[in-house]
Amino acid sequence: MLNYKQLHYFWAVAKAGSIVRASERLHLTPQTLSGQIGLLEETLGVALFLRIGRRLELTETGRLALSYADEVFQIGNELEEALRSRPESRSIQLRVGVDDAVPKSIAYRLLTPAMSLAEPVRLVCREDKLVRLLVELAIQRIDLVLADQPIPAGTHVKGFSHKLGDCGITFFAEPRLAAQYTDKWPLVLNSAPLLIPGKEAAVRIPLMRWFEARQIRPHIVGEFDDSALMQAFGQAGTGIFIAPSVIAEEVRREHGVTILGHTNEVTEQFYAISMERRLTHPAVVAINDTAHRELFANLDTYSRSPAETPTRVTRSIKR
Missing domain, CATH: 1.10.10.10 (Winged helix-like DNA-binding domain superfamily/Winged helix DNA-binding domain)
Incomplete structure (x- = not known):
């Protein structure tokens, strides 16, 4: 020893x-x-x-x-x-690793309930690639990982993936760029400049398959591991970009962009990955419960619709 x-x-x-x-x-x-x-x-x-x-x-x-x-x-x-530390001044510490692919707004909404507990919580956040965060979780340097996918197959980390929720995706464009593309949804995306998530994002492959199934060939002008950076380029008019439908209205308001359309055939999923089969950390329990009861339970009508009907979608969400 x-x-x-x-x-x-x-x-x-x-x-x-x-x-x-x-x-x-x-x-x-x-x-x-x-x-x-x-x-x-x-x-x-x-x-x-x-x-x-x-x-x-x-x-x-x-x-x-x-x-x-x-x-x-x-x-x-x-x-x-x-x-x-004195017991009366001690707070619960929650060390969270946030996967690069998780939008900052989603991470904020998921973590906020942990800060509302009766007992004070000291939140420590780290952002990194999922593989590196899982290593940190395995050696107990962090308590939880927020990711857009469960633990990947072949990863030598014995943890548990707790699904928090899922939603479809929405497409946005800067208003002047949006005005140039007036075809029916989703044909409007054909040959249009597009910003897409990086190769490690779980939504990347389903998105490309969705394009292929509809024979849509967008002009990919940028790939981004960081969703916030992708949105910044989209806001500047570099190309059309996507975000989870659960935050569609927030993205539209904050970035001053136009919603072109959405699909529920491509979904973004979000997971809390921990070393616990049954969640016991009070802050993690609060995150899990609020995600199920509120964040992914109160989706807008257009992001809940079971099918993609181009005419109906255009009427309900195009600005």
């Missing part, structure tokens, strides 16, 4: 750059430090330092060990701080 005192001595020497400086900081003799690091290397069966004259240099293995030691002692400091 790893001796954490020896690991701390190794970490201190690596940070100080020499055994002498580390011994002064730790109030230990250089001989004690050298002996303890030697025992650690013997236990691990690897060399952590190269001794070049009076200098010490980390080996490749030593650099790897140092990166892990940094995390170990950072977490230790966080634990000490948490345990020393």
Whole structure:
């Protein structure tokens, strides 16, 4: 078993750059430090330092060990701080990873209920690629991942995907751009400039299949991993863009864009991924319950309609 005192001595020497400086900081003799690091290397069966004259240099293995030691002692400091906090001033911490593909507005709406609990919640959000966030979840650096898909097949993370809801997609364009495309829906998209989600977004493949099934060939002018950046380019008139229908009116108002049409045959799904089969964290329970009761239960009529009828859709949502 790893001796954490020896690991701390190794970490201190690596940070100080020499055994002498580390011994002064730790109030230990250089001989004690050298002996303890030697025992650690013997236990691990690897060399952590190269001794070049009076200098010490980390080996490749030593650099790897140092990166892990940094995390170990950072977490230790966080634990000490948490345990020393007064109970009456302590808040529930919720560490959430948000997949790049999840629109910021959807993430905000999903997370807001966690901030409305009777007990104070300290929310810590990180945004990254889903694969990297799942690794963080597996080593318990975060409590929850918000994503547009369940845990991908072949991912070596044993977690649970809790579906929060789904909805169709809506197409938007800057008003002057929209005025140039007046054909019936969805033929209006044929040859039109289009901004699409990046390859890692779950909606990307269903969207392209939908175009193919209708023999629609848009002119793709941009691909974006970040939905907010895609909307910014769309607002500037670079091309037509999509967003989940559940936030269609919000996108229209905030960006001053025109709604061209929608489809429910292509859907965006949203998941809360956790290490728990049954959700128990009070903030996560609030997120899950509100998503089912409110966010995805109160969709506009046009984003709930069971079929795509071009004439009806045009009348109900074109501005």
